[in-house]
Amino acid sequence: MMGPAHSLSGAAAWLGVGAAAAAADRPMPWPVLLVGALICAGAALAPDLDHKAATISRSFGPVSRWLCEIVDKLSYAVYKATKKPGDPRRSGGHRTLTHTWLWAALIGAICSVTAIAVDRWGVLLILFVHMVLAIEGLLWRAARGSSSDVLVWLLAATSAWILADILDQPNNGADWLFTAPGQEYLWLGLPVVLGALVHCLGDALTVSGCPVLWPIPVGRKRWYPLGPPKGMRFRAGSWVEVKVLMPVFMVLGGVGGAVALNVI
Numbered sequence: 001m002m003g004p005a006h007s008l009s010g011a012a013a014w015l016g017v018g019a020a021a022a023a024a025d026r027p028m029p030w031p032v033l034l035v036g037a038l039i040c041a042g043a044a045l046a047p048d049l050d051h052k053a054a055t056i057s058r059s060f061g062p063v064s065r066w067l068c069e070i071v072d073k074l075s076y077a078v079y080k081a082t083k084k085p086g087d088p089r090r091s092g093g094h095r096t097l098t099h100t101w102l103w104a105a106l107i108g109a110i111c112s113v114t115a116i117a118v119d120r121w122g123v124l125l126i127l128f129v130h131m132v133l134a135i136e137g138l139l140w141r142a143a144r145g146s147s148s149d150v151l152v153w154l155l156a157a158t159s160a161w162i163l164a165d166i167l168d169q170p171n172n173g174a175d176w177l178f179t180a181p182g183q184e185y186l187w188l189g190l191p192v193v194l195g196a197l198v199h200c201l202g203d204a205l206t207v208s209g210c211p212v213l214w215p216i217p218v219g220r221k222r223w224y225p226l227g228p229p230k231g232m233r234f235r236a237g238s239w240v241e242v243k244v245l246m247p248v249f250m251v252l253g254g255v256g257g258a259v260a261l262n263v264i
Contacts, residue, residue, distance in 0.1 A: 001245075009249050033260050044196070072094065075094070079093060
């Protein structure tokens with residue numbers, strides 16, 4: 001999938017979680033629903049950190065381009081070290097390590113620990129990074145071009161600061177789901193994990209599939225490209241993605257948000 005579809009699917013997924021939480025009598029305060037949807041929209045772009053042409057590689061200037069090169073090399077090294085006889089030869093690390101459930105869980109855990117250990121500045125860092133990615137994904141037409149980078153960073157920084165202040169207010173969700181003392185913002189890792197997994201599932205629908213199950217082997221492959229039957233797959237950026245899936249994500253997200261907020 002392309003960036004906009006990934007971001008939309010991430011936001012819709014968190015809004016769906018909000019609806020499920022409301023049905024389970026653990027409703028999200030509206031700031032948690034909003035912040036979680038934005039983080040999930042941004043996190044749904046993050047697995048492409050292994051691809052130098054992806055949206056995330058351009059989102060933070062030279063820093064993200066340099067990081068993409070490192071992650072690509074790391075992913076390729078892990079692929080070569082762990083592949084089985086049935087896995088094909090590759091020349092790069094795209095759609096390998098960062099497109100697995102294990103990577104999603106690891107990144108989510110790092111974000112949760114950062115939010116607790118570094119306190120407010122950790123929360124602000126997590127919010128800023130994912131706000132930048134969410135803006136790049138959801139508002140991709142307006143955010144394109146290097147001349148808009150500084151504006152995107154300023155908007156993300158301002159949004160992160162405002163949203164952190166809102167979450168800090170009593171009953172606004174800093175301790176949602178995890179209520180023990182010292183566990184405030186532990187939930188921030190959840191939309192990160194969900195966004196990464198939604199990205200993997202979206203890529204699994206395309207012609208190449210996605211090795212989301214790694215390191216669990218399937219037959220003679222450890223990097224098994226999970227996906228539906230090949231006749232049901234599509235190419236990234238095709239009309240199926242733009243004309244069918246993106247409108248579906250919008251509708252599902254709207255319904256999920258309405259249910260989560262007890263509007264319907």
